Amino acid sequence: EPWYQEDPDLVVIVGRQLLADKYFPIVNKEQDNSETLAADVIISQKRIGNLPAVRVPYFPADAMLITKLENLSIYYMDDSHRRVIEENPKLDRVENYESMNIDYVVEDYAAGCLVEKIKVGDFSTPAKATAEPGA
Numbered sequence: 572e573p574w575y576q577e578d579p580d581l582v583v584i585v586g587r588q589l590l591a592d593k594y595f596p597i598v599n600k601e602q603d604n605s606e607t608l609a610a611d612v613i614i615s616q617k618r619i620g621n622l623p624a625v626r627v628p629y630f631p632a633d634a635m636l637i638t639k640l641e642n643l644s645i646y647y648m649d650d651s652h653r654r655v656i657e658e659n660p661k662l663d664r665v666e667n668y669e670s671m672n673i674d675y676v677v678e679d680y681a682a683g684c685l686v687e688k689i690k691v692g693d694f695s696t697p698a699k700a701t702a703e704p705g706a
C-alpha cells in the first residue's frame with residue numbers, strides 16, 4: 572500500500588541463496604586493496620534495494636518478503652505447553668518431550684510484499700559474433 576512505501580522500518584527478508592548470489596560477484600573478482608575494503612563494507616551492510624537485508628532460518632531460498640519486522644508476530648496459546656520427562660535406563664539417559672501451540676502471524680498484509688520463485692540470470696553482454704571470411 573502507498574502509505575507504507577516510505578516507512579523507514581522496512582526490511583527485506585531474503586532466502587540464503589538470493590543474498591549469497593547478490594554478493595558473490597563482488598567477492599570473487601580480483602581487485603585492489605582499497606576495492607577489497609569497500610567490498611567488505613558493502614557486504615557487511617547487506618542491503619537490497621537500499622533496504623536492510625535480513626536472513627532468517629527456514630525462509631524459502633528463492634523468495635523475499637518486504638515488510639517491517641514489527642509486522643511479524645508469534646502467538647503462544649495459553650496453557651498449551653506440554654512436557655513429559657521419562658527416565659530410560661536401557662539407553663542410560665533421561666528423555667524430555669515438549670510441545671507447544673505456536674502461531675506465526677503477519678499482522679497487516681497491506682504492509683508487506685512477498686516475491687517468490689526468483690531466478691538469478693546472466694545479464695552480461697554477449698560476445699559479438701565475428702563474420703567468417705568468404706561467407
